[in-house]
Amino acid sequence: MNESESIQAPSLRGRLEALAQSNGISRWDLGASCSTDTSVQVDRGEAKQMKGAQRSAITVRVWNGDGLVGITSTSDLSEPGLAKALAGARDASAFGNPDDIPAFSPLATAPLAPLEQPIQETISILTMLETLKGAEAKLLDSHAAIGTVPYNGLAQRSSERIYLNSDGACRQQKLTTASLYLYARAEETGRKPRSAGAVRLAYGAGSLDIEGCIQEAAERTISHLNYRPIETGHYTCVFSPEAFLDLIGAFSSLFNARAIIDGVSLSNQESVGEQLAVPFLSITDNGLNPGNVGASAFDGEGTPTAALALLEAGVIRNFLHSEATARHFGVSPTGHAGMGAKVSVGADWFEIGPTPGSGGGQQGLNQNQHQSPLVVIDSLSALHAGVKASQGSFSLPFDGWLIKDGEKHSIEAATVAGDIRTLLRGLVGFEGAAKVTPDGLCPQVWAEGLSITGEA
The missing domain is CATH 3.30.2290.10 (PmbA/TldD superfamily)
Known part of the structure; x- marks a missing residue:
């Protein structure tokens, strides 16, 4: 052509x-x-x-x-x-x-x-x-x-x-x-x-x-020049919008009906209505958001793209469906199908933020005013190797900063590890306005008790 x-x-x-x-x-x-x-x-x-x-x-x-x-x-x-x-x-x-x-x-x-x-x-x-x-x-x-x-x-x-x-x-x-x-x-x-x-x-x-x-x-490059090692331990962490979207994307099988049917998801067919995260977290898959430059009007089966609430107040509300998985679950297709003999299902573009009316967790969160050590996770690496989506665990190298005693410096080399369900139930709140990224819309996300392993 x-x-x-x-x-x-x-x-x-x-x-x-x-x-x-x-x-x-x-x-x-x-x-x-x-x-x-x-x-x-x-x-x-x-x-x-x-x-x-x-x-x-x-x-x-x-x-x-x-x-x-x-x-x-x-x-x-x-x-x-x-x-x-x-x-x-x-x-x-x-x-x-x-x-x-x-x-x-x-x-x-x-x-x-x-x-x-x-x-x-x-x-x-x-x-x-x-x-x-x-x-x-x-x-x-x-x-x-x-x-x-x-x-x-x-x-x-x-x-x-x-x-x-x-x-x-x-x-x-x-x-x-x-x-x-x-x-x-x-x-x-x-x-x-x-x-x-x-x-x-x-x-x-x-x-x-x-x-x-x-x-x-x-x-971002200059901010990582002043680096130091970090002590291994458990820290309150702040995820950048890009890092948190990457993490949710790596565990999107939680909401994927095809993965559920195939037995490779942490969710099951009865998971709709279950409390997965803190009550102030909501996640919507909305490929039609104006910030999504590559938005598709329809999926591989011709189903229109539409906003779909995945989490509302921390509760699972919907799964991503193709025609076949929707028929299996007794619901309507959601516009997330590929095309093939065995049709794939995938997320489009996440909107992550506070549940309306919830206040969004702790108020007035500010990295510069936090007293105890705080780890800021700027970007995650090795997502394909370090995420076990069907088990919920992750262990990922990251670039970021340590804020301690009012001083901020880049972390030389470290890994953040945990369980996605524990993390979602341990969120503290959000900081700043939601930022549009290539993968979705998200503010900075605070979580406590994450395991950080410094370079030996």
């Missing part, structure tokens, strides 16, 4: 309907996505990588007379390509799993919520290169200790998504996005290198907050 081409969903649906009828196929659906991506990376004022790519992925599912499902993938939207995909899925349906049969979402033709997503013009790759060179130079000049920006990137994307089915569903969404990432490395004589970074997202490269990204990356 060429960059100038645009998929026309109604026309594509008509072609598929005719091809399906000619092949004796009465029940089918299709999910397609295509994108044009441009990205650049630099290294000390020189181009390190300049890349452009056009990608397309098309998934076709067919239900046979016995109700079994076959699936094929292709990147060919031509008439012969679609015919071949339909025939392949029809033939594969003979081997479908009778114990796990997806169906059409009952909401695949429901109205979609409007999304304000301005389509912005792309800029040339040479303009992107000069923009990133300038950002790198400013970051290098911000402090004498910053010697390199080893990880950086400026990228833009134009994309389209489509969902169609034989019952009349016809979904289409177009989107442009851009991202900037700057990760600096600073080193002083006789001291270990320290690193930190920042990221910005926007609907187009021309709208990116480049100066803000440079300033945040510089400030």
